[in-house]
Amino acid sequence: MSSNSYSYSSSTMSFSSSTTRNGETTGSRYAEHTASDPSGTTTHTASQRTGEPLRHERRDYDASGRLVSSSDRALNGNGIDSNRRIEDVSDEQRENDRLYKERIEDEYAKREGGA
Structure with a gap:
């Protein structure tokens, strides 16, 4: 009978420092x-x-210790990636929806022998 062994480890380290000069x-x-x-x-x-x-950085290493991926990003005070932005895509989405609807209607018409 074989025995499977599973190993998991986790560690956390933190520090902070501050200096006050002239208020x-x-x-x-x-x-x-x-x-x-x-x-x-x-x-x-x-x-x-x-x-x-x-600043937050994540590094992933495979089982042999090779770096698989790394990401480094600055976060604003709310913990949000400051390099990201919100775009209004509603007009583009409406156009894509309209084109999709036209293609589906054409496809149904072909299947029913109308085109």
Whole structure:
């Protein structure tokens, strides 16, 4: 009888520091979380200096330790990726819906022998 072994580990590290000079406080904070299982390891890091956006980085490594993917992005104060934007696509979507409806109607007409 064989026994399957499953290994999972997780660790978290964080620190912060601040200095006040002439009534002005500056500082930084850093956090890192690493999770590993038989398929690989994922590391999340977040860092921020006073007055700057929060930076988040994710790195994924395969089971042999090779970097699979990495993403680094700045987040605004609400934890939202500041490089992303919202676009109004309603006009484009209406046009796509209209064209789809025309194609479907044409297809049904062909099947019924009308075209």
